[in-house]
Amino acid sequence: xxxxxxxxxxxxxxxxxxxxxxxxxxxxxxxxxxxxxxxxxxxxxxxxxxxxxxxxxxxxxxxxxxxxxxxxxxxxxxxxxxxxxxxxxxxxxxxxxxxxxxxxxxxxxxxxxxxxxxxxxxxxxxxxxxxxxxxxxxxxxxxxxxxxxxxxxxxxxxxxxxxxxxxxxxxxxxxxxxxxxxxxxxxxxxxxxxxxxxxxxxxxxxxxxxxxxxxxxxxxxxxxxxxxxxxxxxxxxxxxxxxxxxxxxxxxxxxxxxxxxxxxxxxxxxxxxxxxxxxxxxxxxxxxxxxxxxxxxxxxxxxxxxxxxxxxxxxxxxxxxxxxxxxxxxxxxxxxxxxxxxxxxxxxxxxxxxxxxxxxxxxxxxxxxxxxxxxxxxxxxxxxxxxxxxxxxxxxx
Amino acid sequence: xxxxxxxxxxxxxxxxxxxxxxxxxxxxxxxxxxxxxxxxxxxxxxxxxxxxxxxxxxxxxxxxxxxxxxxxxxxxxxxxxxxxxxxxxxxxxxxxxxxxxxxxxxxxxxxxxxxxxxxxxxxxxxxxxxxxxxxxxxxxxxxxxxxxxxxxxxxxxxxxxxxxxxxxxxxxxxxxxxxxxxxxxxxxxxxxxxxxxxxxxxxxxxxxxxxxxxxxxxxxxxxxxxxxxxxxxxxxxxxxxxxxxxxxxxxxxxxxxxxxxxxxxxxxxxxxxxxxxxxxxxxxxxxxxxxxxxxxxxxxxxxxxxxxxxxxxxxxxxxxxxxxxxxxxxxxxxxxxxxxxxxxxxxxxxxxxxxxxxxxxxxxxxxxxxxxxxxxxxxxxxxxxxxxxxxxxxxxx
Numbered sequence: 001x002x003x004x005x006x007x008x009x010x011x012x013x014x015x016x017x018x019x020x021x022x023x024x025x026x027x028x029x030x031x032x033x034x035x036x037x038x039x040x041x042x043x044x045x046x047x048x049x050x051x052x053x054x055x056x057x058x059x060x061x062x063x064x065x066x067x068x069x070x071x072x073x074x075x076x077x078x079x080x081x082x083x084x085x086x087x088x089x090x091x092x093x094x095x096x097x098x099x100x101x102x103x104x105x106x107x108x109x110x111x112x113x114x115x116x117x118x119x120x121x122x123x124x125x126x127x128x129x130x131x132x133x134x135x136x137x138x139x140x141x142x143x144x145x146x147x148x149x150x151x152x153x154x155x156x157x158x159x160x161x162x163x164x165x166x167x168x169x170x171x172x173x174x175x176x177x178x179x180x181x182x183x184x185x186x187x188x189x190x191x192x193x194x195x196x197x198x199x200x201x202x203x204x205x206x207x208x209x210x211x212x213x214x215x216x217x218x219x220x221x222x223x224x225x226x227x228x229x230x231x232x233x234x235x236x237x238x239x240x241x242x243x244x245x246x247x248x249x250x251x252x253x254x255x256x257x258x259x260x261x262x263x264x265x266x267x268x269x270x271x272x273x274x275x276x277x278x279x280x281x282x283x284x285x286x287x288x289x290x291x292x293x294x295x296x297x298x299x300x301x302x303x304x305x306x307x308x309x310x311x312x313x314x315x316x317x318x319x320x321x322x323x324x325x326x327x328x329x330x331x332x333x334x335x336x337x338x339x340x341x342x343x344x345x346x347x348x349x350x351x352x353x354x355x356x357x358x359x360x361x362x363x364x365x366x367x368x369x370x371x372x373x374x375x376x377x378x379x380x381x382x383x384x385x386x387x388x389x390x391x392x393x394x395x396x397x
Numbered sequence: 398x399x400x401x402x403x404x405x406x407x408x409x410x411x412x413x414x415x416x417x418x419x420x421x422x423x424x425x426x427x428x429x430x431x432x433x434x435x436x437x438x439x440x441x442x443x444x445x446x447x448x449x450x451x452x453x454x455x456x457x458x459x460x461x462x463x464x465x466x467x468x469x470x471x472x473x474x475x476x477x478x479x480x481x482x483x484x485x486x487x488x489x490x491x492x493x494x495x496x497x498x499x500x501x502x503x504x505x506x507x508x509x510x511x512x513x514x515x516x517x518x519x520x521x522x523x524x525x526x527x528x529x530x531x532x533x534x535x536x537x538x539x540x541x542x543x544x545x546x547x548x549x550x551x552x553x554x555x556x557x558x559x560x561x562x563x564x565x566x567x568x569x570x571x572x573x574x575x576x577x578x579x580x581x582x583x584x585x586x587x588x589x590x591x592x593x594x595x596x597x598x599x600x601x602x603x604x605x606x607x608x609x610x611x612x613x614x615x616x617x618x619x620x621x622x623x624x625x626x627x628x629x630x631x632x633x634x635x636x637x638x639x640x641x642x643x644x645x646x647x648x649x650x651x652x653x654x655x656x657x658x659x660x661x662x663x664x665x666x667x668x669x670x671x672x673x674x675x676x677x678x679x680x681x682x683x684x685x686x687x688x689x690x691x692x693x694x695x696x697x698x699x700x701x702x703x704x705x706x707x708x709x710x711x712x713x714x715x716x717x718x719x720x721x722x723x724x725x726x727x728x729x730x731x732x733x734x735x736x737x738x739x740x741x742x743x744x745x746x747x748x749x750x751x752x753x754x755x756x757x758x759x760x761x762x763x764x765x766x767x768x769x770x771x772x773x774x775x776x777x778x779x780x781x782x783x784x785x786x787x788x789x790x791x792x793x794x
Contacts, residue, residue: 043745
């Protein structure tokens, strides 16, 4: 690390109940109580939800930014000119940025993979670009996020043992290159988000770097990937390559196998997952951090997650309903608006339907994790999880 | 009126400067200081702007609902079941509803006009409907708005003298029928918005009814329409049939001719108009109330109204701009977000671009009218208007 006297991130374990953990992550820009759900702000905005709501009501402490999208638009030069993602977007709490790898590997027909990195064509205009561990670290330094992710290769969920093994070898080499370039960038003060006076005096004000564990559905390879990632050493560790098309049972199996084996003295992050059920299973397995687009993506199609299960406001049975989306939710949408009204807005093509349902969904995910945290502290997480899962199945509305 | 001891609306003249007036309208649900701009909530929502912003920051006191749209969807039966537009939408301040006439007459190919009313086909599903003065009054009673508009015929802006005269004769007959049906509905307690305890003790808690002056660009017919409308007697008077395709000079000519001749002891409302320039001209001519979709419609295409003129955030020159949309605006969008960021959101297809620019535009229109009011009270409206119009032309950003 560029500054050996201080850390870029502090992890504290506040309570443990079975494998489930309640912790506190201190970054230079915000204190994050875990387990935490991180809303996704792909292009520098959480779709449909103004930052004011995320700050003042929902109280999100950290959101995601997607390096691939921001790399292409507005681009790194613009990002540097604006002074990084915080100044550009005005979001002053923490950002976690992904490496861009996941999106690039989704462009199956548009990419060329070598040891050095990936050549790809932009999904926007077909222009040619190159991304590598080094480029990804440079991009994330230009973004100035609090948590940087290493550049990894993400194999398909059903990849064979051989393919997966080859892929995780590459991921390990890239992780080391990521680490080295990241450290050099920190030493060179290339991080636009550097904070001379961080929230906690023990913090360095610099970026933190997380490693990523791959290995698809193969437990031995997951273990190997974990070992090789920890060997390099990171501020936190993520589980990648889940929820990419595999069966739920495979995902839960991998979670059970690997999460509690990850270093106890660092945050554990399950990337891109998932439904409320997935989050509860992840917490049970020992995961601390989650992100997913589904609260906002589903919000745009009128699909709401509630304590009584998933509902879709397009359903005609809600036409005359003056009930809230979720009778157990305290968010500003549930306290004010009826499903009947939200349904009308959806039918009428009013974007306010998307913004309101997205708002509720994100509030619901964040609140669910806040309640899980309290249950862990109270040593009643198992019962809490069971009860929530049963309620979700009741489909009560 | 159904209740002769009290009024459904109180108009007070606070100040006059030339023909420009500053007044106060007291409705059963909100106090409206004029001149006022009323945001349009066509389908029960102001497009892209949550009510919370309109209440807590922008402080809109009255918004519009469109009877045609709400008549078709969710429909009057749903509206009655929900207990009217206020309960349905949760907007507890005043609503003004139009009669549905304007929209129906826009369906040129889908309507059949008789003395009795208009048969038309829904633009949504082609289903056949009938609307008349009586039906419009029943619809607006079901909506429970504070201000109801008579059902009128709106001829094209370039209609001949003969066509216009015939049209306004029909409008006058329909105005009388509107008045009669409206009074009967009030007596029968069919208004879902009835307020037993209105904001002011002198108020009846019932709906108010506004008459509409037609006559296209013909001054003599405008005068005749005014005379015949006042003869029936209403709580307020509107100028209809402007900004429907005629030249700006025709509109300003009609305004100059008719606005100050309208009853001094009632609010004057210019329907569906217009740009910031139009609003200032309207105020100068003696108009008190305005509504228009352009702040939100333009907001969705990235077009912002500012004190320095109209700008479009799509313009490449704003790519790296960290300036606000309007350096003279105090709205939450201008105080926080840069044009460069808003432009990025627009380019990235983020709906937050639409919501933020719409928010600013509505705030700008409402603030412009608030400042016009102060200028009238200070007896400096002429200079204020001149200065604002010059600034708008400067295109300073």
